Amino acid sequence: MIYTVECSFTDPASEAEWNEFYSLAKLPALISVRGFHTSQRFKALTAGCPVYLAVHSINNLEILQGDEYRQKGGGNFSRWQQHITDWHRNLYGGLDRAPAIGANEYLVVSAIGPDPFIKMGLTPYQMQAIALDKFPEYRWLAKLGRSVEAGIEDLPKGVYLYAPMTEQLTSRGDGNPKTSR
DSSP states (O other): OEEEEEEEEOOHHHHHHHHHHIIIIIHHHHHTSTTEEEEEEEEESSSSSOSEEEEEEESOHHHHHSHHHHHHTSSOOTTTGGGEEEEEEEEEESOSSOOOOOTTEEEEEESSOSHHHHHTTOOOEEEEEEEETOOSSEEEEEEEETTOOTTSTTOOTTEEEEEESSOOEEEOSSSOEEEOO
């Protein structure tokens, strides 16, 4: 299953510190939770969506309801909570593992269907919301090489482009993260 967390951040003075915390402390803590398999963070390059997106591969909803998740990763934003806006969480079925997006790639996300991806020559991965906010009900993900520029400026409403902020962390099964390359 794919667990997504999206938000924007309204305080430029503390945004760099918040991003450092999220990328260097929170993601490794999350990937150490039993049942988390991958974690990666992104920043939107297109308008009309929350600025930040975290995409995690997990076993099931029960992982997010457990004590280990609450202790290691759930919450932990009290210092920055007042600046976090447009916050959404979803759990999607239909895809077991999130694709690793490399430094030379983008993540493209659609809530309007796979057609824009197909027109761009991309392979869409379909997901259906099954828990938490459950909106949008369907989403499609695709990888886009940074060398491909055609159509990026003209993405339809509901299709968003994200650059990776981190490498994809993966669980080694021993409670310690490793990065995907």
